[in-house]
Amino acid sequence: MIANRYSQAIPPLAVPALAALIMYGVVLFLPTVLNDADTFWHIATGEKMLQLHHVLHTDPFSHTVPGREWQTHEWLSEILMALFYRMAGWSGIVILGGLGAAAMTFILGAWVSRFLPPLSTAVALFLSMSALMPSLLVRPHLIALPLLALWTAMLLLARERHRSPPLWLPAVMVVWANMHGGYVFGLAMIGPFALEALIAAPRERWLHVIRTWGLFGVLALLAALVTPHGVEGLIFPFKVMTMKTLDNIVEWKPVSFGKPSGLELAMMATLLACLGHGVRVGWVRLGVLLGLFHMALRHIRHAIVLAVVSPMLLAEPLGRAIEPAMKPDLRRRWLPVVLIALVELAGVTAARLTVPLERRNDEVAPMRALATVPQQVRATPVLNSYGLGGFLIFSGVKVFMDGRADMYGDAYTSEYLKIEHGDVAAMDKAIARYKIQWMFLNTKSGAARVMTHKAGWKQLYRDKATAVYVREGSGRSTSLPPSTTR
Numbered sequence: 001m002i003a004n005r006y007s008q009a010i011p012p013l014a015v016p017a018l019a020a021l022i023m024y025g026v027v028l029f030l031p032t033v034l035n036d037a038d039t040f041w042h043i044a045t046g047e048k049m050l051q052l053h054h055v056l057h058t059d060p061f062s063h064t065v066p067g068r069e070w071q072t073h074e075w076l077s078e079i080l081m082a083l084f085y086r087m088a089g090w091s092g093i094v095i096l097g098g099l100g101a102a103a104m105t106f107i108l109g110a111w112v113s114r115f116l117p118p119l120s121t122a123v124a125l126f127l128s129m130s131a132l133m134p135s136l137l138v139r140p141h142l143i144a145l146p147l148l149a150l151w152t153a154m155l156l157l158a159r160e161r162h163r164s165p166p167l168w169l170p171a172v173m174v175v176w177a178n179m180h181g182g183y184v185f186g187l188a189m190i191g192p193f194a195l196e197a198l199i200a201a202p203r204e205r206w207l208h209v210i211r212t213w214g215l216f217g218v219l220a221l222l223a224a225l226v227t228p229h230g231v232e233g234l235i236f237p238f239k240v241m242t243m244k245t246l247d248n249i250v251e252w253k254p255v256s257f258g259k260p261s262g263l264e265l266a267m268m269a270t271l272l273a274c275l276g277h278g279v280r281v282g283w284v285r286l287g288v289l290l291g292l293f294h295m296a297l298r299h300i301r302h303a304i305v306l307a308v309v310s311p312m313l314l315a316e317p318l319g320r321a322i323e324p325a326m327k328p329d330l331r332r333r334w335l336p337v338v339l340i341a342l343v344e345l346a347g348v349t350a351a352r353l354t355v356p357l358e359r360r361n362d363e364v365a366p367m368r369a370l371a372t373v374p375q376q377v378r379a380t381p382v383l384n385s386y387g388l389g390g391f392l393i394f395s396g397v398k399v400f401m402d403g404r405a406d407m408y409g410d411a412y413t414s415e416y417l418k419i420e421h422g423d424v425a426a427m428d429k430a431i432a433r434y435k436i437q438w439m440f441l442n443t444k445s446g447a448a449r450v451m452t453h454k455a456g457w458k459q460l461y462r463d464k465a466t467a468v469y470v471r472e473g474s475g476r477s478t479s480l481p482p483s484t485t486r
Helices: 002-007 014-029 038-052 075-112 118-135 140-160 169-177 183-200 203-224 230-241 262-276 283-298 300-322 335-354 367-371 386-394 405-420 424-434 446-451
Strands: 382-384 438-442 457-462 466-471
Touching: 014 075, 014 118, 014 335, 038 075, 038 386, 075 118, 075 140, 075 300, 075 335, 118 262, 118 300, 140 169, 140 183, 140 300, 169 183, 169 203, 183 203, 183 230, 183 283, 230 405, 262 300, 283 300, 367 466, 382 386, 382 424, 386 405, 386 438, 405 424, 405 446, 424 446, 438 446, 446 466
Parallel strands: 382 438
Antiparallel strands: 438 466, 457 466
16 A cells, blocks of 8 residues: 555656666666677678668678578668667667667556556566566667567557557558568467457457458558568568477577576566466467467577567556556656656767777677688688677678578588587588688587597687687698687
8 A cells, every 4th residue: 555655656657767768778788788699790781781782682691602592581670780880889789779678668668557556567577677688689689679569569459449450550560570570470469369359349240350350460461571572571480480400599499497587587476476466367368378488488589579578468457456446548648757768868878879889809709719810711711600600790701600590491500510519520521512721619519629639720729718720721821820729
């Protein structure tokens, strides 16, 4: 009661605005948001498209499969990344990612706060952000998150008002389909909400529901085809999900609960709140929630969808159980809070730009290791570890393998994995076929262990994370630096 009394003094949308600012600051100043090699090649892809003035349809970055068909399905996000990088370097990249995370947090918080008091809203947002943290990486998925939150909110609002979604919403799908493959989930959500609308409607309105929701579904599907790849772009996400080698990629692995995590905390707290307050959820939405749980447990990357969508699905039934007298209100005084938040956001942005973010040597960006490789050697074929491909692409080196496993395909990826695990025969085959002259490897890989004693090769550099090897005699026109170990 005391908490509720104090909460009445909190301005509407204050909690969502504060949470959005916090999330923005976290992305701008938390170093780990750049701990992904894919960020490098996304920027490089955007830069290449800006230079060529067209969307890429073939591979320009590898020496192993040059010219292979490649669907740059996240081209719009990549161009944005390249533009922000041009404007402000790495500070620009985190600002772009921060804006995406902040906008998503505000939309999520604004929806939840319609049903829950401020303290409960704050707890819900904290749990959602905790589950998001492992996926808080500046990549296209982070930039597209506001679209996921907005799409979900509009579907929920349509059901709340017993209408079909607005016909302007497919325009959001056009943008989403060109930014990130997660748009497929947006299309998939139309079915359950349409079914729920049909079940809730009296029999005499079934035809109306089928017609209006069907029209929206068709428009959304057509909107998803408005990409440089057309129908192939719609099929592409399903092709990726059926790849046999996906489980070898970190983000596609199942969730592990070997150590405490934010996702585990969020799941346990949600179960406690729902079971403790006797929350009742309709069968259709319960099915959606169970599907989200399955997706998140099956693949780490889908935890981010669970963290955004499940609080929005549970807000109304949880609010009905906790605060039954509270009524949703879309006509709240939001302008003063939003204006103050925008001023503070500008201040945080200025603070980031005042002290520009610079990349330093680390496991994701092994600058020292690459600096030991002479330019004439860099121009020759390399065999690199999967997680180092993005950095090499960004540095202008043609790679053996990188984060675009969908382009390389199952057969090629399987052969690469043999090399990564230390299969000598597979490595010798690759060296001969692709005329490999140097290697840029993760020291923990089986390939690095093999190279430690491989005849005909010289270790050029080694530290705790990265090892560089060159074929003896490679780059003789300019003397190689002495072998370095750190």
